[in-house]
Amino acid sequence: MSGPIMDQVTSVKVKLGLLVAVSVTLASIVAAVGAVANVPAWLSIPVTVALALGVTQLLAVGMTSPLRAMTAAARRMARGDYSARVTATSSDEVGQLARAFNRMAEDLAAVDRQRRELVANVSHELRTPLAALCAVLENLVDGVAEPDPVALRTALDQAERLSALASDLLDLARVDAGEAKLRSTQVSVAELLDRAVAEARVAGREVRYDVRVKPAELTVKADAARLHQLIANLLDNASRHSPTGGVVRMTAEATAAGWRLEVTDEGPGVPVADRDRVFERFGTLTEAEGGGGTGLGLAIARWVTDLHGGAIHFVDPAPGSTGARVRADLPREPRQHTPAVTRKPQEPVMTKPVDTPKPAPAPPPTPGPARPAPESGMDMLFGKFWPEAGVPGNVRAVLYCVGVGVLAAIILPFRDLGIGTFVVLLAAGAVILGFSVNRRSRFTQACAALCVLLAGTTVVRDAEWIAVLCLLAGGAVCMAGLVNGRTLPAFVLAGISWPLAGLRGLPWLGRSAQAVRGLRTSAAALRTILWSLLAVVVFGLLFASADAVFAEWAGAVVPDLKLDSFVLRAFVTVAVGGVVLAATYLGLNPPNVETGGGPVRPVARRYEWLVPVLLVDAVFLVFLAAQATANFGGHKYLERITGLTYAEYVHQGFGQLTVATALTLLVVWAAARKAPRATAADVVWLRVSLGLLCLLTLVVVASALYRMHVYQEAYGFTELRLLVDVFEGWLGLLVLAVMVAGVTMKASWLPRAALLSGASLLLGLAMLNPDAWIAQRNIDRYAETGKVDWVHLQGLSDDAVPVLATLPDDVVGCAIGDRQPSDDDWLEWNLGRHRANPLIRTEPTSSVTICTSKSAG
Numbered sequence: 001m002s003g004p005i006m007d008q009v010t011s012v013k014v015k016l017g018l019l020v021a022v023s024v025t026l027a028s029i030v031a032a033v034g035a036v037a038n039v040p041a042w043l044s045i046p047v048t049v050a051l052a053l054g055v056t057q058l059l060a061v062g063m064t065s066p067l068r069a070m071t072a073a074a075r076r077m078a079r080g081d082y083s084a085r086v087t088a089t090s091s092d093e094v095g096q097l098a099r100a101f102n103r104m105a106e107d108l109a110a111v112d113r114q115r116r117e118l119v120a121n122v123s124h125e126l127r128t129p130l131a132a133l134c135a136v137l138e139n140l141v142d143g144v145a146e147p148d149p150v151a152l153r154t155a156l157d158q159a160e161r162l163s164a165l166a167s168d169l170l171d172l173a174r175v176d177a178g179e180a181k182l183r184s185t186q187v188s189v190a191e192l193l194d195r196a197v198a199e200a201r202v203a204g205r206e207v208r209y210d211v212r213v214k215p216a217e218l219t220v221k222a223d224a225a226r227l228h229q230l231i232a233n234l235l236d237n238a239s240r241h242s243p244t245g246g247v248v249r250m251t252a253e254a255t256a257a258g259w260r261l262e263v264t265d266e267g268p269g270v271p272v273a274d275r276d277r278v279f280e281r282f283g284t285l286t287e288a289e290g291g292g293g294t295g296l297g298l299a300i301a302r303w304v305t306d307l308h309g310g311a312i313h314f315v316d317p318a319p320g321s322t323g324a325r326v327r328a329d330l331p332r333e334p335r336q337h338t339p340a341v342t343r344k345p346q347e348p349v350m351t352k353p354v355d356t357p358k359p360a361p362a363p364p365p366t367p368g369p370a371r372p373a374p375e376s377g378m379d380m381l382f383g384k385f386w387p388e389a390g391v392p393g394n395v396r397a398v399l400y401c402v403g404v405g406v407l408a409a410i411i412l413p414f415r416d417l418g419i420g421t422f423v424v425l426l427a428a429g430a431v432i433l434g435f436s437v438n439r440r441s442r443f444t445q446a447c448a449a450l451c452v453l454l455a456g457t458t459v460v461r462d463a464e465w466i467a468v469l470c471l472l473a474g475g476a477v478c479m480a481g482l483v484n485g486r487t488l489p490a491f492v493l494a495g496i497s498w499p500l501a502g503l504r505g506l507p508w509l510g511r512s513a514q515a516v517r518g519l520r521t522s523a524a525a526l527r528t529i530l531w532s533l534l535a536v537v538v539f540g541l542l543f544a545s546a547d548a549v550f551a552e553w554a555g556a557v558v559p560d561l562k563l564d565s566f567v568l569r570a571f572v573t574v575a576v577g578g579v580v581l582a583a584t585y586l587g588l589n590p591p592n593v594e595t596g597g598g599p600v601r602p603v604a605r606r607y608e609w610l611v612p613v614l615l616v617d618a619v620f621l622v623f624l625a626a627q628a629t630a631n632f633g634g635h636k637y638l639e640r641i642t643g644l645t646y647a648e649y650v651h652q653g654f655g656q657l658t659v660a661t662a663l664t665l666l667v668v669w670a671a672a673r674k675a676p677r678a679t680a681a682d683v684v685w686l687r688v689s690l691g692l693l694c695l696l697t698l699v700v701v702a703s704a705l706y707r708m709h710v711y712q713e714a715y716g717f718t719e720l721r722l723l724v725d726v727f728e729g730w731l732g733l734l735v736l737a738v739m740v741a742g743v744t745m746k747a748s749w750l751p752r753a754a755l756l757s758g759a760s761l762l763l764g765l766a767m768l769n770p771d772a773w774i775a776q777r778n779i780d781r782y783a784e785t786g787k788v789d790w791v792h793l794q795g796l797s798d799d800a801v802p803v804l805a806t807l808p809d810d811v812v813g814c815a816i817g818d819r820q821p822s823d824d825d826w827l828e829w830n831l832g833r834h835r836a837n838p839l840i841r842t843e844p845t846s847s848v849t850i851c852t853s854k855s856a857g
Contacts, residue, residue, distance in 0.1 A: 010091045015063060019056060027052040037567035047574045050502060054509075063090075066098040073105065082109035114280075133159060182223040182307060182334050189218040189252045189259065196231040197250070205239045207246050214253040221333040222308055230304040233297035234263040234326060241267035241324065258310070258331035266323040275314040301328075309335030386497070386504055386591035393511030397584050400431045405577025409569035411827055412576075417458040417467055420827035425455040425471075428580045429478070436587030438484040443752060447481025450474070450759055457766040462832030463797035465719055466766045473759045480755055482583065483590040488751050490593040497591050498582060505585035602676040606685065609675045613689045616667055620696035627703055657704035658724070661731045664697045668738055672747070687742055694739045701732035716789055717777040722770055730761050769832075775800035775815075779807060790814045798822070801836035816840065 009015050027048050034044035066086050073084035082105055088098030136155045139145040190213040197209045231250075238248045246266040253260055270278060279302045305312040310330035317325045404427050411420035429451055438444045454474035457467050479494040497504075544551040603609055668690050675686045708725055734754055741747035775796055782788035793804060794817035804815040821837045824830065 012063075012092045012094060015092060023052045023056050026055050033567055034571060039568050039571050043571050043575055047571050047578075050574065050578050053503070053506070063094065066090075066094050070098065070101050073101070077105070077108065080112075082112055130162070133162075182226065184221050184223055184334055186219055187222050187224045187227060189213055189220060190216055192224065192227055193231065193250060193252060196228060196235055199232065200235040200239060205242075206244045207239045207242045207248050209235075210247055210249040212249075212251045214251075218252060218254055218259060220259055220330070222330070223334070226304045226307060230301050230328065231261070231263075233301045234261075234328075237297055238263050238265035238267075238324065238326075241265055243267065255329070258329065261328045261330065262325060264317065264321075264323060264325045266321075269317065269322060269324045270314050278314070279312070305330065307334070382504055382591075384592065386500075386589075388504075388507065388589055391508055391589045393508060393513070394435070394588065395512055397431070397435050397588065398509070398512045398581065400434075401581040401584055402573075402577050404428050404431055404580045405573040405575075408576035409573040412572055413565065413568050415828040416822070416824065416830065416833075417462075417464065418824065418828035418830040418833075419459055421458040422455055423827075424576070425458070425474075426452065428576070428583075429455070431580060432478065432482070432583045432587055435584050436482055438482065438587070438590065441481075441484050444481040444484055446756065447477045450756065450763070451478050451481075453763055454759065454766075457763070458830075460831040461766055461769070461797075462799045462830050462836070463719075463771045466762075466770055469723075470762055470766050473762050477755065477759050478583065479586070480752075482587040483593045485593050486748065486751060487594065488754075491751065491755060493591065493593040494586075497586055497593070501582040501586045502578060504591075505582065505589075508585060508589070509581070600673045603674050604676075606676065606682065609671050610685060610689060613667065613671050613693060616664075617689065617692050617696060620693065620700065624696065624699055624703075657700055657707070658728055658731070661697055661701055661704070661728065661735070664693060664700075665731070665734060665738065668693060672742075677745075683745070690742055691739060694735050694742070697735050698732060701728060701735065704728050705732075712777070713781065716781065716787075716792065717774045718792065719770060719774060722765075722774060726761055726765050730758050733757055733761075769799050771796045771800040772803045775803040779803065790817075794818075797832060798830075798836035798840075799832040801839050805839045 009018070030048045030051055031044060034048070066088055069084075069086045073086060076082075076084045085102050085105060086098040088095045088102065133155055136145070140147050140155075190211075193211050193213065197211055200209065235248065235250070242248055242265040248266075249262075249264045251260075251262045251264075279298050302312050305328050308330050310328060312326065312328040315325050315327050317323055404424065407427055408424045411424055415421075429448065433439050433444075433448050436444065439448075451474040454470040454477070457470040461467055475498075476491070476495060479498050480491045483490065483494040483497070485491050485494055540554060544554045671690060672686070676682050677686065705725060705728055708721060708728070712721055734757075737750055737753055737757075738747075741750050775793060778788055778793060793800070793815040796804075798819070801816065801819070805812060807815055816839075819836075819840045821840045822830075822833045824833060
């Protein structure tokens with residue numbers, strides 16, 4: 001259930017209200033603190049939402065777990081296992097329902113146990129007289145024994161025993177059905193006892209009966225037949241267990257509330273532990289002397305007593321005597337009763353059988369599967385896509401992720417990309433990979449190596465746009481490696497699963513938090529942590545005050561803890577630690593991203609896929625014919641036909657060609673899935689039609705790249721245009737890979753190859769130093785045409801400064817602009833800025849008179 005504080009709340013509505021109030025209050029406080037400390041919204045909003053979810057999970061844990069536990073227990077009961085119970089600690093409606101469910105489960109377990117024992121014991125009780133009766137009758141039929149009075153008497157005794165058992169079972173059936181009714185009359189107790197004793201003597205048992213009634217004229221209002229049944233069963237039980245020559249004493253006396261009947265024998269008695277059980281059906285003690293009863297006599301006696309509104313139980317024998325002593329306290333007049341509650345509420349409820357041996361042990365309950373933990377809300381939400389089977393809490397994983405968050409809070413704020421960023425990324429990757437269940441997979445290891453290289457761009461490049469793209473690509477590669485995906489849908493689901501891991505992993509985080517609370521019991525570990533922190537702080541302060549160099553080093557490592565910076569660092573700790581923790585959980589418990597939709601059903605006829613593909617081929621051929629006409633016709637022909645310059649013409653169609661290339665890959669994928677391959681002709685048509693389409697697509701890719709080149713020569717080079725060039729080239733590489741897959745007819749490697757090649761091309765672009773390349777192309781264009789966009793060159797990163805410094809002295813200041821040398825510490829050292837600093841210090845500032853941009857674009 002929920003925590004001790006929430007357990008005291010007696011209403012689910014109030015609990016939900018408190019939960020909403022606390023979550024909203026916390027979110028408002030966190031948001032307000034972030035706003036005061038000028039924390040950017042892109043950082044404060046996710047942290048606020050994450051903290052609100054965490055508090056909600058902490059306070060709401062267990063509020064609905066009894067409902068899930070009851071669902072699991074009900075399923076087990078449907079399989080015949082009634083041992084499941086629900087933990088109920090709250091006082092609200094859910095807790096009351098859980099306790100009522102437990103009582104119902106106990107009653108069902110008792111009923112099921114009694115049913116099993118009834119079947120076993122009735123079978124045992126019927127087997128003995130039936131076997132004896134069959135033996136006597138077989139002897140008579142086979143002539144082994146003569147039909148003398150002794151043999152017939154034996155057969156009659158067994159038949160009468162069967163008849164008595166049937167009568168007792170019928171009486172108890174009436175009790176269970178609620179059909180037993182009393183016919184009350186005035187009954188003389190003395191006469192009733194005398195008749196019962198006279199009948200008992202007929203049984204021929206060698207015992208004596210001592211009957212005493214006080215007062216002798218005691219008369220009660222009761223059902224004479226039922227009372228006779230009660231007394232007869234008690235006498236039968238006492239005489240059967242008494243030794244030969246023993247005395248059975250029966251006493252009836254008036255009491256303040258009614259009258260009391262006691263029957264005492266001189267047998268072995270009834271152990272205290274079994275005094276309640278003997279009143280159950282077939283509760284006969286097999287180790288007691290005597291026997292031969294049906295096992296239902298005392299159960300009927302208790303039923304008759306309850307029917308009259310009385311009570312019956314065994315008590316200790318009188319001092320100085322032995323044997324069993326049963327006492328029945330009855331009212332002078334039968335009380336109003338409810339047949340449905342005759343005796344069952346007074347029967348002891350047991351969830352497992354007693355240890356006393358029985359004549360025929362009842363069969364054990366049908367064993368169910370091992371007790372599963374009740375499904376959590378997250379299990380029901382994510383279902384089979386993301387089960388959480390046997391993922392224990394991991395304290396080390398949580399602590400390492402918190403450590404990465406603290407490290408990020410110390411290094412990242414107020415610093416540019418550099419060594420510190422790379423250190424944080426390296427630490428996060430080490431934690432994520434270290435706890436990944438797929439860390440030994442070659443694909444996962446390749447992804448990890450590529451992620452390290454992509455993270456390294458923060459050290460060598462100052463251009464934030466390429467560094468951010470590399471980090472995003474590294475995140476995508478990391479997610480694909482963690483889930484060990486093999487298909488494009490798996491990669492997409494892996495990316496979606498990363499933020500969802502913050503929600504899916506909340507139960508796991510709760511289990512880890514419980515383990516952390518368990519560590520508090522370790523005084524040695526706690527003392528070690530405290531003394532270590534104290535020693536570092538004390539000696540660090542002493543050395544910092546004693547040595548200026550040490551103080552500078554300490555100042556570079558230990559952050560400034562002003563209020564604003566402290567709040568910002570706290571937000572960074574939660575954000576980075578949470579992101580790393582989500583990725584760590586994704587590695588510990590990856591979802592089932594491989595959907596496995598089953599084999600694709602190909603089309604029945606070849607033309608169903610071939611005709612669309614051939615039509616696309618035809619459209620490509622017409623387009624390429626138009627391209628050839630435009631190229632051979634020259635610019636004048638193009639202007640006469642379209643009214644566009646060639647630069648405008650090529651710019652107008654580049655985006656569409658890129659989309660057409662991507663759609664072509666989709667067409668090839670769909671056709672390859674639906675095309676049948678039953679015959680050699682099917683395979684030939686598949687290879688020829690799709691191969692032709694891929695070849696035409698490569699021509700389109702070349703056309704698109706040429707168009708972009710012409711456009712850049714006319715209007716200049718920019719980061720976006722270079723990035724689009726790389727993307728188009730990657731699409732062309734994918735087309736080549738598809739052609740290889742078509743030749744080998746094996747494409748399982750293609751999705752992973754596409755992912756890794758795309759990230760590798762982006763890494764290659766970063767290594768190319770894109771800002772420097774763009775600057776060089778624009779400088780070359782300026783040298784040839786005199787056209788340049790100085791504003792754009794000034795907006796390039798410091799990576800381009802070494803190239804810009806090669807401009808003539810009269811214009812170099814126009815390109816470098818108002819750049820200032822960076823004042824980086826060692827944690828934000830960056831190769832691009834490091835190379836640019838000496839050049840920026842020596843170059844003059846721009847002059848307004850000569851820094852005039854001349855660009856056709």
